[in-house]
Amino acid sequence: MLKLIKQANVYTxxxxxxxxxxxxxxxxxxIGKDLSPGSLDHTVIEANGMHMIPGLVDRHVHLTGGGGEGGFSSSTPEVRLSSLVKNGITSVVGLLGTNDVGRSTKSLLSKVKSLREEGMNAFMLTGGYGYPPNSITGDIREDIMxxxxxxxxxxxxEDHRASYVTxxxxxRLASYVRVASMLSKKxxxxxxxxxxxKGHYQQIYDVVESTDLPISLFSPTxxxxTSELLDASVEFAGRGGxxxxxxxxxxxxxxxxxSPAQGVTYLLDKGVPMDAITVSSDANGSLPTFDENGQLIGLKVAGVEPSLTALQELVVEEGLPLEEAIKPFTANPAKGLGLQGGRGMLVGGGAADFILLDDALAVRDVxxxxxVFVEGYDVVKRGVFE
Structure with missing residues (x-):
């Protein structure tokens, strides 16, 4: 059935x-004024005073859970569909974290397929912290292709939990990703x-300067x-990253x-263009705290909610126009991921992924x-076992 959203403040x-x-x-x-489907069967959704924006694209979520730095019992749980949609997420990318030994890319792929069956636009990354990378087929090129x-x-x-690849x-990995992506039109x-x-981006610069590989091939999160890494990111973005x-x-x-919102405005004040900035949640990953000796002293679980909070803060507290504030959560990550079908924006012929926000920028409909997954502030479509 056709749906007609009436009188929304539309942001594309x-x-x-x-x-x-x-x-x-x-x-x-x-998208237009005074639209009517005529005699065709349709549902009207009144949106007077509501802000219609593209659905949020979260490019970093531990869909099958993360963590594990504190032992087996510290592994975090899988993500539920409802936790995503109630926070306005319509496209999500899953990945593995520290524990890419006890968790696998095969189970991640299964979770992605499950979310797709439930209606979510779900994707994934192969690999993890380990080297050689954890892959589905045994070859990252085949996974991507x-x-x-x-x-x-x-x-x-640049992490004590990393594999310290040379x-x-x-x-070599960058070359593999580049060619496999070209062959599969990604x-x-x-x-x-x-x-x-303390090395920050130097290893990436060494690769870029010694090859013909573009800096856009590397996407740091x-x-x-740290404040030092945030400052170093100004140069990385200035180089086209x-x-x-x-x-x-x-x-x-x-x-x-x-705060993350203040981090965005900090980068903007340093001359980083908005189109070079994205924000993701790291949801269901662990948030470990280590002392100066590298010993674990605290562990929390990352939530989905902070991304929506950061968007709201950018508008309400940092004073950015809504049309600018939504870009790091919508159009920018969609472009960075290479998502097809007009995701991350609102355009005729594109995917109908969108949110209706009220004046407080709370999610009314998704x-x-x-x-429809959220209607009148309530989740109306949940995962199979929710």
Missing amino acids: PQFAGVRDVLVGGGKIIE FFSEVLGLKLAI TEELR KGFIHLHMGSG HINR LVDLTSNIQTKTAAGSL FINGE
Whole structure:
């Protein structure tokens, strides 16, 4: 059945004004004024005063759980569909974390397929912290080429839990990802977990400067882990890279701390363009705390909610226009991931993934491929066993 969203403040992400949006067959058919499907059967959704934005794209979620730094009992649980949709997430990318020995890319692929059956736009990365990378087929090139769900490779550097790949090994992996992605018509990238090591981006620069590989092939995350890494990220973005802040991390500074939203505005003030910034949650991953000797002294679980909170803070407290504030959560990650079908934006013929926010920027309704998952602030479509 067709759906007609009436009189919403539409952000594509650019503000398009007060518009009607006609949805059918999982896609946005038309955005315009005074739309009517005529005699065709349809449902009208009143959205007067609501802000219609693209669905959020979370590019870093531990769908099968993460953690484990404190032993087997410290492994975190799997993500539920409802926890994603109630926070406005319509596209999600799963990956492995520290424990890519007890967890596998095969189980991750199964979880991604499960979420897809439940209606979520779900994808994944092969690899993890280990080297050689944990893969589905035994070869990351085959994973990327032959599984539509696999968008790229996950790897960790500058972290005491990482495998400390050499520059030559990183160069080889980057080449594999590049070629496999070209052959399968994917954007292709290495999603780099950045630790608090003092080398920051130097290993990446060494690879880029010694090859013809573009810096866009490397996609660092957790760049707000330390103030030093955040500062180093200004140069990385200036060289043409895309940087990803984690909404579950507060950046400690000499003057106190920066929230993720403040981290975004910090980068903007340093001259980093908004189009070079994304924000992801690291949801269901562990948030370990280590002392100066590398001993675990605390462990928490990252939530899904902080990304929506960061978006709200960017508008309410940091004073960014909504059309700018939503880009690191929608259009930017969709472009960085190479998502097809108009995801991360609202456009005629594109996927009908969108959220209706009220004046407080709380999620009222969520639609994925034209199907309603949250209606009137309540989750109406849950996972099979929820």
